[in-house]
Amino acid sequence: MGDCIFCKIVDKEIPSNVVYEDDRILCFHDLEPKAPVHVLIIPKKHIASMDDVAEEDQALLGYLMAKVKDIAAQLGLENGYRLVNNCGEDGFQTVQHLHFHLLGKRKLTWPPG
Ligand code: AMP
Ligand code: ZN
Numbered sequence: 283m284g285d286c287i288f289c290k291i292v293d294k295e296i297p298s299n300v301v302y303e304d305d306r307i308l309c310f311h312d313l314e315p316k317a318p319v320h321v322l323i324i325p326k327k328h329i330a331s332m333d334d335v336a337e338e339d340q341a342l343l344g345y346l347m348a349k350v351k352d353i354a355a356q357l358g359l360e361n362g363y364r365l366v367n368n369c370g371e372d373g374f375q376t377v378q379h380l381h382f383h384l385l386g387k388r389k390l391t392w393p394p395g
Contacts, residue, residue: 286328286379287377287379288322288324288328288377288379288381289328289379291308291310292324292326298311299311301321301353302352302353302356305326306342306345307326307349308323308326309321309323309353316385317385317386317387317388317390318386318387318388319357319358319359319363319384320383320385321353321357321383322382322383322384323349323353323381323382323384324379324382325339325342325346325380327339328379329379329380330378330379331369331370331375331380332380333369335380346382350382354386357384357386359386359387363385363386364383364384364386364390365382365383365384366382366383366385366394367381367382368383
């Protein structure tokens with residue numbers, strides 16, 4: 283997608299610190315980490331948000347979700363973690379390419395702000 287920053291990261295037009303990559307998904311470190319471990323897991327396919335997930339994306343998102351535990355293990359998050367999606371204006375989504383924040387290595391409070 284034209285000027286999507288995460289599509290550019292997928293295409294390696296913008297550098298990122300890659301944690302995991304395969305043909306369908308990419309995981310890289312967040313530029314402004316909010317926890318000692320803070321990575322983003324994205325589908326390589328441009329999907330703008332959770333609100334834009336189509337029927338045909340079910341297998342892709344199921345695949346991504348099933349990879350979370352492997353990425354968490356790779357990052358040493360054996361004591362737990364939080365997986366977050368911000369959707370739309372009220373969800374404070376700032377990048378319009380679907381992404382899941384994986385945060386860990388500190389005690390995370392609840393509820394979020
Ligand atoms: P959200 O507010 O849920 O849309 O999250 C967007 C996240 O992308 C924020 O945590 C940003 O710090 C992060 N981010 C923005 N640009 C980059 C980039 N070039 N590389 C890595 N993370 C980024
Ligand atoms: Zn994109």
